[in-house]
Amino acid sequence: MTLWKATISYDGTPFHGWQVQPGRHTVQGTLAAALQRISGEIVLPQGSGRTDAGVHALGQVASFELTAPIPAPNLHHALNRALPPSIRLLSLEAAPPRFHARHSAVRKTYEYRIVPRISAAETICSPMLAPYVWACPYRLDVGAMSEAAAHVLGTHDFTSFAAVDPDESCRTARESEPQEGEQGRLNRKGSCLPTPNIRTVLASEWTLHADEPLLRYRVTGSGFLHHMVRNLVGTFVEIGVGRLRASEMPSILAARDRRTAGPTAPARGLFLVEVDY
Amino acid sequence: MTLWKATISYDGTPFHGWQVQPGRHTVQGTLAAALQRISGEIVLPQGSGRTDAGVHALGQVASFELTAPIPAPNLHHALNRALPPSIRLLSLEAAPPRFHARHSAVRKTYEYRIVPRISAAETICSPMLAPYVWACPYRLDVGAMSEAAAHVLGTHDFTSFAAVDPDESCRTARESEPQEGEQGRLNRKGSCLPTPNIRTVLASEWTLHADEPLLRYRVTGSGFLHHMVRNLVGTFVEIGVGRLRASEMPSILAARDRRTAGPTAPARGLFLVEVDY
Numbered sequence: 001m002t003l004w005k006a007t008i009s010y011d012g013t014p015f016h017g018w019q020v021q022p023g024r025h026t027v028q029g030t031l032a033a034a035l036q037r038i039s040g041e042i043v044l045p046q047g048s049g050r051t052d053a054g055v056h057a058l059g060q061v062a063s064f065e066l067t068a069p070i071p072a073p074n075l076h077h078a079l080n081r082a083l084p085p086s087i088r089l090l091s092l093e094a095a096p097p098r099f100h101a102r103h104s105a106v107r108k109t110y111e112y113r114i115v116p117r118i119s120a121a122e123t124i125c126s127p128m129l130a131p132y133v134w135a136c137p138y139r140l141d142v143g144a145m146s147e148a149a150a151h152v153l154g155t156h157d158f159t160s161f162a163a164v165d166p167d168e169s170c171r172t173a174r175e176s177e178p179q180e181g182e183q184g185r186l187n188r189k190g191s192c193l194p195t196p197n198i199r200t201v202l203a204s205e206w207t208l209h210a211d212e213p214l215l216r217y218r219v220t221g222s223g224f225l226h227h228m229v230r231n232l233v234g235t236f237v238e239i240g241v242g243r244l245r246a247s248e249m250p251s252i253l254a255a256r257d258r259r260t261a262g263p264t265a266p267a268r269g270l271f272l273v274e275v276d277y
Numbered sequence: 278m279t280l281w282k283a284t285i286s287y288d289g290t291p292f293h294g295w296q297v298q299p300g301r302h303t304v305q306g307t308l309a310a311a312l313q314r315i316s317g318e319i320v321l322p323q324g325s326g327r328t329d330a331g332v333h334a335l336g337q338v339a340s341f342e343l344t345a346p347i348p349a350p351n352l353h354h355a356l357n358r359a360l361p362p363s364i365r366l367l368s369l370e371a372a373p374p375r376f377h378a379r380h381s382a383v384r385k386t387y388e389y390r391i392v393p394r395i396s397a398a399e400t401i402c403s404p405m406l407a408p409y410v411w412a413c414p415y416r417l418d419v420g421a422m423s424e425a426a427a428h429v430l431g432t433h434d435f436t437s438f439a440a441v442d443p444d445e446s447c448r449t450a451r452e453s454e455p456q457e458g459e460q461g462r463l464n465r466k467g468s469c470l471p472t473p474n475i476r477t478v479l480a481s482e483w484t485l486h487a488d489e490p491l492l493r494y495r496v497t498g499s500g501f502l503h504h505m506v507r508n509l510v511g512t513f514v515e516i517g518v519g520r521l522r523a524s525e526m527p528s529i530l531a532a533r534d535r536r537t538a539g540p541t542a543p544a545r546g547l548f549l550v551e552v553d554y
Contacts, residue, residue, distance in 0.1 A: 011404035056405065077399065085407040122354065127288040128333065128409060130362040 001067050004075070005095035006045070008060045011086045012267070013131045017053040018060070020044065027051070027087060031062065034082035038075065039068040048101045048108065048275040049224070054267035056132065058111075059090070059274040063101040099277075107202065107276035108224060112217040112233045113269045116140045133214065134233075134269035140240030142208055142215065148239045149204040149217065151249035152232060159197040159256035161235070163227035163264075197256075199223050206236070218273070227264055235262035278344050281352070282372035283322070285337045288363045289544070290408045294330040295337070297321065304328070304364060308339065311359035315352070316345040325378045325385065325552040326501070331544030333409065335388075336367070338552045340378040376554070384479065384553035385501060389494040389510045390546045393417045410491065411510075411546035417517030419485055419492065425516045426481045426494065428526035429509060436474040436533035438512070440504035440541075474533075476500050483513070495550070504541055512539035 008031070016024040020032065031045050045064040051057060070078070076092040083089070098104075113133045117123040117140070125135035152158075203220040217233055235252065238244040244252075244262065252260045285308070293301040297309065308322050322341040328334060347355070353369040360366070375381075390410045394400040394417070402412035429435075480497040494510055512529065515521040521529075521539065529537045 009404050011407075080399075080401065085402065085412075086404045088401050088404055090401060122357075124357065124365050124367060125362065127286055127363045127365050130288075132405060135362075 001065055002069070003063065003065050003095045003097065003099055004072075005093050005099060005101070006062045006064075006079075006089050007091045008057060008062055009088050009090055010057050010060065011131070012051060012054045012056040014084075014086055015053065017055070018047050018049075018051045027057075027060075028062075030083065030087060031079075034079055035064065035066070037082050038078045039066050039070065041066055041068060046101045048105045049272075051270075051272055052227075052267050055270045055272065056268075057272040060272050061101045061105070061275045061277075063095055063099055101275070104277050105223075105275050107220060107222060109203075109218065109220040109273040109275075110224070110229045111271045111273050112219075112229060112265065113271070114140075114215040114217075114233075114237075115213055116142075116215045118213070131268055132271075134266045136237060138237065138241045140215065140237065141242065142206055142240065144242075144246045145217075145236045145240040146206045147246035148236050148249050149206055149219075149232075151246065152201050152204050152219075152253070155198060155200040156253050157196075157198050157256055158225055158228055158253070160252050160258055160261045161228045161231040162197050162225040162258065163231070164258045197225055199225065199228070204232075229270060230265045230267065231258075231261055231263075233265035233269070237265065238262035278342055279346070280340065280342050280372045280374065280376055281349075282370050282376060282378070283339045283341075283356075283366050284368045285334060285339055286365050286367055287334045287337065288408070289328060289331045289333040291361075291363055292330065294332070295324050295327045304334075304337075305339075307360065307364060308356075311356055312341065312343070314359050315355045316343050316347065318343055318345060323378045325382045326549075328547075328549055329504075329544050332547045332549065333545075334549040336551045337549050338378045338382070338554075340372055340376055340381075378552070381554050382500075382552050384497060384499060386480075386495065386497040386550040386553075387501070387506045388548045388550050389496075389506060389542065390548070391417075391492040391494075391510075391514075392490055393419075393492045395490070408545055409548075411543045413514060415514065415518045417492065417514065418519065419483055419517065421519075421523045422494075422513045422517040423483045424523035425513050425526050426483055426496075426509075428523065429478050429481050429496075429530070432475060432477040433530050434473075434475050434533055435502055435505055435530070437529050437535055437538045438505045438508040439474050439502040439535065440508070441535040474502055476502065476505070481509075507542040507544065507547060508535075508538055508540075510542035510546070514542065515539035 010027050015027050018027045020026050020029040035043055043064045045062040048061045072092055076089055079089050115125050115133045115135045117138055123135050200222040206217050208215050239246050287304050292304050295304045297303050297306040312320055320341045322339040325338045349369055353366055356366050392402050392410045392412045394415055400412050477499040483494050485492050496506055516523050
């Protein structure tokens, strides 16, 4: 029995997200099918976290166990042959005992890409870029967005930036797999506790390179709530447009109320860049 | 009645090429449908040339006439709203009288993009790049490919690099629209003349930038035969691999025989960059 750690890149466009779902084309399901085809074994690879439909990965990590004694280079090669070009195994290695792609993760980095409106003329987003960016129809004040981004550094309750599923927040916490970085959420009787949406953000920065039309937001943290990066970006864009001020970030965080923050940015601009262990 | 000149970019991946075909999703057909939705008029926009299924465009040019007196900025905006994100009108202007996107073209530039194999390890092509490059499984001698590329500069008979449709070359010439840069191919009785596949290449160069994994071939010419750029690239790659020598290019051209040249490179690496008038 070998425990494997695979680093994976995928184009999220053709998939209904990472997590396997009956009758849907997902990254996890496609990977499981490739593993079964190669080894004959039925295994469900565990990701470092789910990515939503349309979200991309430059360095998702998955772990899985196989009984078949296949040498790493052969398994790596066979998987890339079995997988569609929209999923690539960048590396494959035997993992240390008890390694788990989600539970062992200590840090994750995401990047969000925006094609901003630069002139008075409308932004025309290249068709080749369109699936990988938010072509933002607004002119953005990058200085204000950078100031806002600095406000989320450190440890905060990110409830204002967490996906809200009305009437479902309790059921979700009880019945589905735990959110990233979250452990022991429930008491013994399974009753619903107030969700501790506390996370630590280690890096949070907007960059604009002169030689390309992309505005990029990079964020590294101990873990992220569902939709947290997209909700942060949607809020930063509200600030960039001038509908909110950067100085309001602390009160938005303090409110612990999703309605105080901006809308959710589109999935297609988001990339899971790296997972650290 | 206004004659319009539109410069268009498209991602060729989801289309069965430029040319309208019954029951198929094509760029020309999608553009015609958008024009009809906006103006109520049935027009078939003429492209500077057809692109094959999977070939992309950074600057395809199309011309069409509309009776509706719509101001250019409004029509431009309406078309980009009506078109899918995989097709973008980059610019739109009233054209001079008798302008025709194909007949008026004097020069075209194509680019072909390859992700070369750099190390002994297999090339792993990013899923986000895969639809736009040929992830070439070989290590390539770029010096030899550059030498070969220089051999096609000037005016030559490119029969060795033209698509061969066995038993169909005559029928094709008679029944379908003329190849680019080709006029008056047929005598009055419609009998089949030997095809004059003479074209002039003005620029032909391979470049490799240190900061990206792409090897690019740029070629500018008076016109191109069907599959000519992909057949040139397929031959340059044979030379890069060492299966043919750069010094054989003149004899391959002189042979006027498709079998002497290399295979056709995949469509997905090809971009129509620019059309000059």
